[in-house]
Amino acid sequence: MEKVKIRPGRLKRKEGRIALAIISVKYVGEIVFVFVPVLFSILYSFTDYNAARETAPFFSRIGDIWIGFGNYKNLFTHFMYSEYFLRSVCNNLFMLLSVPLGIAAGLLVAAILSQPDIRFAGVFRMLIYMPVVAGAVAMNIIWRYMFDNQYGLINSLLGTQWMWLTDDWLVKTAIVIKNVWGGVGRTMILCLAAMLAVDGNYYEAAKLDGAGATRRFFAITLPIITPTVFYLLITGVIGNLQMYTDSLIFASGDPGAQTVVYFIWTFGIRRSMYGLAAAASTLLTITIMIITVVQFRISDRWVFEG
Amino acid sequence: MNAAVIVLLVLLAALAVSVAAGYAFSSRSARLRAMDVRGGIGARQKAFVRFSSAYCRIGGRVLAYGILFLTCAASLFPFLWMISSSLKTPAEVSNTMRLVFFPASPQWSNYARAWTTIDMVGGFLNTMIIEAATIPVCVIVSSLEAFAFSKMYMRHKTVHLLILLSGLMVPYASVVLPLYRAYYKLGFINTFWPLILPTMFGSVSQMFFYIQYQKGIPDAMFESGKIDGAGYLQQFVHIMLPMMGPAIAAQVVFMFIGNWNDFFAPSLYLTNENVKTLQLKLKSLSDGNRMDLPYVFAGAAITCVPLFAIYFAFQRYFVGGLAITGTGVKG
Missing domain, CATH: 1.10.287 (Helix Hairpins)
Structure with missing residues (x-):
């Protein structure tokens, strides 16, 4: 049958106008608080703008302070800034480890809790999710004390004298441990919801074919819940790239745990070097956008869509 | 050991x-x-x-x-x-030789001291002002916007939704410099406006959540409203809102906890002692010296109490609410 395209009637068009008027509120919000600031940020990144030494409005002297890709070059090569920046990038990349580890642990717990004959599943679920609710500041304070170089619980349990809070690698490892701890609950709740929605017939069929519990998990459950796992992976990576509180409170700004956002904060807000910080933040935005777009592309290809 | x-x-x-x-x-x-x-x-x-x-x-x-x-x-x-x-004494906290789980004489006074040293009441009030100013407006505006998406005729709906959702990709750290500059020029530093203003236009993620929820409500209810002569606003207020109870409750709980725990934005804009939120007060307490550690933990415990109370009271929203956003949204 041929599809006839009918022009919407007068009432429909009026409805459309009202709907647009309603969502224009959100458009204003997005433009004022996201899109315009991003454009400004990109503009800043091509200039030598220093807010503390501002003599005239930004636009009136944009020609004088324009330095092209100078900031981007400085981020990677300048002897004063490149060390900071590259270190922040490496730290961020290393601390991404907590995402897959947290997901693996959460999946394991969810797989157990999704079994119908586990007692007290609700209680376990409730307690394991608690770290997700707790505030980042309080948790950073307590973990910092547990990892303390001198008085820390972890050092005395292990009988070691490791410099958890000051060693370049140990401090990152400690943050990874802390974030795995904080991430298990989230993975568990989301994966559990996805697992409980899986059609029970698949399991029946697999049981008849002689598949054990492990096999059933990897051959049925995991492929079906890939969208959830993928969602967790992407949001986890994006969230992790924006880490800041951990560098500030857990590591109290220790170089071994400085992140890109910490870099932006140090150079942009504290030292007012807007150009340099904006260049870093533009790179961060581009990275996150690439991850998101790639995720959309990949998820079309290999993620199960039931 | x-x-x-x-x-x-x-x-x-x-x-x-x-x-x-x-x-x-x-x-x-x-x-x-x-x-x-x-x-x-x-x-x-x-x-x-x-x-x-x-x-x-x-x-x-x-x-x-x-x-x-x-x-x-x-x-x-x-x-x-x-x-x-x-509940320990400063000496017990920094004792490396003997770790005790149950302190010999619990120092309940640590809590009183934490409470007064950092003006917890002031921090609590500041946090509550932000909560009260942001939550109602954001919830209503977001659900109205979701209503336009879920129940109203609109051309290029998917395009509009994608444009709005694309804002979620931008990290806050990337927009913070121009925003900070603008707030500084407007004299908004050390006021609550930088934290309140952006929420007045609704939140995209909340809107997305409501769209999913509203799609489950039958269109017939709104059509009968239309026949009875209800305008769109009336349909929203009298038909949609009363049915969104669970969805709104879940989002209110999430938003309350999010605001309560928010640290990055408040730490930039609120530097005066009299506008600091609870989390910022806790942070400044933790900057003290080692002898203060027990009070710091007491302070941290105090900030966690309301969170856990809410968490246990609204248990089902955490599981249900997250389940919908988790499987519905991809990215």
Whole structure:
């Protein structure tokens, strides 16, 4: 049958106008608080703008302070800034480890809790999710004390004298441990919801074919819940790239745990070097956008869509 | 303290052996069972199947509960350690020789001292002002915007939705410099406006959540409203809002906790002592010297209490609400 395209009637068009008027509120919000600031940020990144030494409005002297890709070059090569920046990038990349580890642990717990004959599943679920609710500041304070170089619980349990809070690698490892701890609950709740929605017939069929519990998990459950796992992976990576509180409170700004956002904060807000910080933040935005777009592309290809 | 390490290692080894044995047994018995279905197996193999599935059941059960208990203990331990440490004396907190879980004489006065030293009441009031100013407006505006998407005619709906959702990709750290500059020029530093203003236009993620929820409400209700002569605003207020109770409750709870725990934005805009939120007050308390540690833990425990109270009270929203956003949104 041929599809006839009918022009919407007068009432429909009026409805459309009202709907647009309603969502224009959100458009204003997005433009004022996201899109315009991003454009400004990109503009800043091509200039030598220093807010503390501002003599005239930004636009009136944009020609004088324009330095092209100078900031981007400085981020990677300048002897004063490149060390900071590259270190922040490496730290961020290393601390991404907590995402897959947290997901693996959460999946394991969810797989157990999704079994119908586990007692007290609700209680376990409730307690394991608690770290997700707790505030980042309080948790950073307590973990910092547990990892303390001198008085820390972890050092005395292990009988070691490791410099958890000051060693370049140990401090990152400690943050990874802390974030795995904080991430298990989230993975568990989301994966559990996805697992409980899986059609029970698949399991029946697999049981008849002689598949054990492990096999059933990897051959049925995991492929079906890939969208959830993928969602967790992407949001986890994006969230992790924006880490800041951990560098500030857990590591109290220790170089071994400085992140890109910490870099932006140090150079942009504290030292007012807007150009340099904006260049870093533009790179961060581009990275996150690439991850998101790639995720959309990949998820079309290999993620199960039931 | 090395005994603890040994116990831990033994436990881990037992777990590993149990997993390996369980896996080996279960896969062999599964193979045999499959053979049995097809053509039959001997008595010895049958006995193995019985033994191994019994082993798997018990071993698997022990393993499963073991993992659950370990995860639970690990999840709870930092909170317990925080409370335990908040009742210690400064000397006990920095005693490296002897770690005690139950302090000899619990120092309840630490809580009183934390409460007064950092003006917790002021911090609490500041946090509550932000909560009260942001939540109602944001919830109503977001659900109205969602209504336009879910129940109203609109051309290029998907395009509009994608443009709005694309804003979620931008990290806050990337927009913070121009925004900070603008707020500075407007004299908004050390006021609550930088935290309140952006929420006045609704939140995209909340809107997305409401769209999913509103799609589940039958269109017929709104059509009958239309026939009775209700305008769109009336349809929204009288038909949609009353039915969105659970969705709104869940989002209010999430937003309350999000605001309560928010640190990055407040730490930029609120630097004066009299506008600091609870989290910022806690942070400045933790910058003190080592002798203050017990008070810091007491302060941290105090900031967690309302959170956990809300968490336990609204238990079902956490599971239900997250489940919808988690499987509905991809990215």
